Amino acid sequence: xxxxxxxxxxxxxxxxxxxxxxxxxxxxxxxxxxxxxxxxxxxxxxxxxxxxxxxxxxxxxxxxxxxxxxxxxxxxxxxxxxxxxxxxxxxxxxxxxxxxxxxxxxxxxxxxxxxxxxxxxxxxxxxxxxxxxxxxxxxxxxxxxxxxxxxxxxxxxxxxxxxxxxxxxxxxxxxxxxxxxxxxxxxxxxxxxxxxxxxxxxxxxxxxxxxxxxx
Amino acid sequence: xxxxxxxxxxxxxxxxxxxxxxxxxxxxxxxxxxxxxxxxxxxxxxxxxxxxxxxxxxxxxxxxxxxxxxxxxxxxxxxxxxxxxxxxxxxxxxxxxxxxxxxxxxxxxxxxxxxxxxxxxxxxxxxxxxxxxxxxxxxxxxxx
Numbered sequence: 001x002x003x004x005x006x007x008x009x010x011x012x013x014x015x016x017x018x019x020x021x022x023x024x025x026x027x028x029x030x031x032x033x034x035x036x037x038x039x040x041x042x043x044x045x046x047x048x049x050x051x052x053x054x055x056x057x058x059x060x061x062x063x064x065x066x067x068x069x070x071x072x073x074x075x076x077x078x079x080x081x082x083x084x085x086x087x088x089x090x091x092x093x094x095x096x097x098x099x100x101x102x103x104x105x106x107x108x109x110x111x112x113x114x115x116x117x118x119x120x121x122x123x124x125x126x127x128x129x130x131x132x133x134x135x136x137x138x139x140x141x142x143x144x145x146x147x148x149x150x151x152x153x154x155x156x157x158x159x160x161x162x163x164x165x166x167x168x169x170x171x172x173x174x175x176x177x178x179x180x181x182x183x184x185x186x187x188x189x190x191x192x193x194x195x196x197x198x199x200x201x202x203x204x205x206x207x208x209x210x211x212x213x214x215x
Numbered sequence: 216x217x218x219x220x221x222x223x224x225x226x227x228x229x230x231x232x233x234x235x236x237x238x239x240x241x242x243x244x245x246x247x248x249x250x251x252x253x254x255x256x257x258x259x260x261x262x263x264x265x266x267x268x269x270x271x272x273x274x275x276x277x278x279x280x281x282x283x284x285x286x287x288x289x290x291x292x293x294x295x296x297x298x299x300x301x302x303x304x305x306x307x308x309x310x311x312x313x314x315x316x317x318x319x320x321x322x323x324x325x326x327x328x329x330x331x332x333x334x335x336x337x338x339x340x341x342x343x344x345x346x347x348x349x350x351x352x353x354x355x356x357x358x359x
Contacts, residue, residue, distance in 0.1 A: 088335050089328055107240045111247050118254045125257055134250055134276055141235075141243045148231045148239055151224050160221050162331050163324035165310050166229070172306055172334050179338040 086159075093156040096174050097149075104149050108142045115139060218320075241287050249283025306330070 119135035155161040162171045235242045253276045256263060263272050313326045 086328075089331055092331065092335055103240055107243055111243055114247055115250065118250050122254055122257055134253055134280075137280060138243065138246045138250055141246050144231055144234060145239050145243055148228065148235070151228050151231070155221075155224055155228075158221075160324070163327045164225060165314055165327070166232070168310065168327040168330055169306075171331050175331075175334050175338055 093161050097153055097156050104145050111138050111142050242284055245284030245287035246280055248287055249280030252279035252283055
C-alpha cells in the first residue's frame with residue numbers, strides 16, 4: 001500500500017541495499033586490482049599486499065558508496081513523485097467511477113420505473129397490440145449502460161483506465177468540468193491520501209493494483 | 216489484466232460508446248422519450264386519426280425511438296456550437312502527437328498517464344491560485 005511512511009522506509013531500505021552492493025563490488029574490484037598489480041611485481045614486494053588490500057577496499061568501496069548516495073536520493077524523489085502521481089491518477093479515476101455510478105444508477109432507476117409504467121399503460125390501452133414490447137428497448141439500453149460502467153470499473157481496478165486517447169480525453173474532460181471537487185492537499189500542504197469508498201475496498205482485495213497504489 | 220484482456224475490454228468499451236452515441240445517459244433518456252412519444256400517439260390515437268393535415272398514427276412505433284434520441288441530443292449539439300469546448304487545442308494537439316508518433320503501446324500508456332497527471336496538477340494550481348486570490352482580497356477588506 002502506498003503511503004509516505006511505507007515509501008520512505010522502502011526507499012531507505014533500497015538505498016542501504018545499494019550501498020552494501022556497491023561496497024561489495026568495490027571490495028571485489030580492489031582485490032582483483034591489487035592481485036593483478038602484485039602478479040607483475042617481484043615476490044619481495046608481495047608483503048605489501050597486506051597493506052595494499054585494505055587501502056584498496058577503503059578507497060574503492062568508499063568511492064562507490066559516496067557515488068551511490070546522491071543517485072539514491074534522486075531515485076527516492078523520483079519514486080516518491082511517481083507513486084504520488086499514480087495515486088492522484090487512481091484517485092481521479094475512482095472519483096470518475098463514483099460519479100458515473102451515481103449518474104447511471106439515477107438514469108437506470110428513472111428509465112426502468114418509467115418503462116414499467118408506460119408498458120403497463122400500452123398494455124392497458126390495447127392488450128392485443130405488440131406495441132408494449134417496445135418497453136424492452138430501454139431496458140436493454142440500461143443493461144448496456146451498466147455493462148459500460150462495469151467495464152470502466154474493471155479497467156480502473158487494474159489501473160489501465162485513461163491509457164488511450166479516448167479515455168484520456170474523457171478523464172481530462174471530467175477533471176476540467178469538475179475541478180471544484182478536487183483537493184489533493186491536506187491542511188498542512190502535503191498530498192492528501194486517497195481513501196477508497198467501502199464497496200471499492202472490497203474490490204481492492206481482488207485487484208492488486210489498487211492495493212499496491214492506493215490507501 | 217493481461218495485454219490481451221486490456222485490448223478486448225478497450226474494444227468492447229469502444230463498441231458500447233458507438234452504440235450509445237458517446238453520451239450514454241442522454242441516449243438512454245432519448246430511448247425513453249421515444250417510448251413516451253409512442254405511448255402518447257397510442258393514447259391519443261382516436262384524436263390524432265381525425266387530423267387530416269398529417270397522418271402521425273401510421274408512423275411506425277419504432278420510428279419514435281430515433282426521434283427521441285435526436286431530441287435529447289439537440290441541446291448538446293447547440294451547447295457545443297455556442298460554448299467553448301472543454302478540451303483545449305493544446306490537449307488535442309498532444310493527444311494527436313501521441314497517436315501519430317512512432318511509440319509503442321506501453322510508451323503511449325505512460326504518456327497518457329503523464330498527460331492526466333499534468334492536468335490534475337494544473338487544476339490543483341488553479342485552486343491554489345483562487346485560494347491565494349481570496350486570501351488577498353480578504354486581507355484587503357480587513358485593512359479597509
